Amino acid sequence: MIPSISVVIPAKNEQGNIGKLIQELHQNLQHFPNMEIVITDDGSTDQTVQEAIDTAKECGCALQVISHEQSCGQSTAVLTAVKHAKGEWIITSDADGQNDPSDIPAMLEAASTITNPHFCIAGFRAKRQDTAWIRFQSKVANGIRHALLGDGVPDSGCGLKIIPKKTYLQLPYFDHMHRFLPALIKCLNGEIVIHQVKHRDREVGTSNYNAWNRAWVGVVDMFGVIWIQKRTKLPKVHAVNMVGSEQEK
Numbered sequence: 001m002i003p004s005i006s007v008v009i010p011a012k013n014e015q016g017n018i019g020k021l022i023q024e025l026h027q028n029l030q031h032f033p034n035m036e037i038v039i040t041d042d043g044s045t046d047q048t049v050q051e052a053i054d055t056a057k058e059c060g061c062a063l064q065v066i067s068h069e070q071s072c073g074q075s076t077a078v079l080t081a082v083k084h085a086k087g088e089w090i091i092t093s094d095a096d097g098q099n100d101p102s103d104i105p106a107m108l109e110a111a112s113t114i115t116n117p118h119f120c121i122a123g124f125r126a127k128r129q130d131t132a133w134i135r136f137q138s139k140v141a142n143g144i145r146h147a148l149l150g151d152g153v154p155d156s157g158c159g160l161k162i163i164p165k166k167t168y169l170q171l172p173y174f175d176h177m178h179r180f181l182p183a184l185i186k187c188l189n190g191e192i193v194i195h196q197v198k199h200r201d202r203e204v205g206t207s208n209y210n211a212w213n214r215a216w217v218g219v220v221d222m223f224g225v226i227w228i229q230k231r232t233k234l235p236k237v238h239a240v241n242m243v244g245s246e247q248e249k
Contacts, residue, residue, distance in 0.1 A: 006087030
């Protein structure tokens with residue numbers, strides 16, 4: 001049984017991309033009950049918001065747009081959207097159209113088989129449509145992250161993930177936390193499932209992330225996550241004794 005879902009999208013200056021993305025999300029997910037799209041406009045200076053609203057009206061798609069007065073970064077934008085989302089499950093996606101919404105139904109089916117209350121279905125872009133230099137940086141950064149965190153995720157930069165809202169809101173918040181979601185969910189004894197997804201070229205505009213902040217700016221944050229891991233205790237309950245309960249009657 002798949003519960004209500006909210007597709008959460010952080011967006012900054014994605015005019016020309018956001019409308020097509022909303023159309024594709026509606027096309028692929030409209031048969032799921034109580035589906036909505038929640039966009040955080042993170043300080044855009046173009047017509048991202050208006051394009052999103054106009055497209056949602058044309059599609060008949062449920063949409064929330066929350067606008068930050070100024071840019072706060074991707075992790076903060078995602079958290080803002082999650083807090084406003086109505087769905088029980090959160091689907092995160094980038095706004096640039098490089099994530100393919102046609103991958104989401106299979107990811108939802110995978111999520112529906114999990115019994116652990118805390119989980120993450122993490123997208124893995126096996127065939128990335130990026131430059132060789134960006135792919136090299138990501139490979140190195142992912143290798144370092146995996147060696148230090150042991151999260152088992154080959155592609156931390158993939159924006160396509162499914163996480164229960166209750167799980168997301170239990171995670172510690174810090175800037176760039178979106179790059180470490182599987183490792184943080186593991187600290188809740190959560191289950192991580194890797195799901196191969198497609199990756200597409202950006203059609204309009206340029207990325208908000210350059211070579212520096214894409215691969216290396218999270219080093220300090222990574223050591224912060226290691227600190228969290230070392231201080232997380234996951235007790236195994238041996239027994240529960242109850243006095244004065246219904247079980248004794």
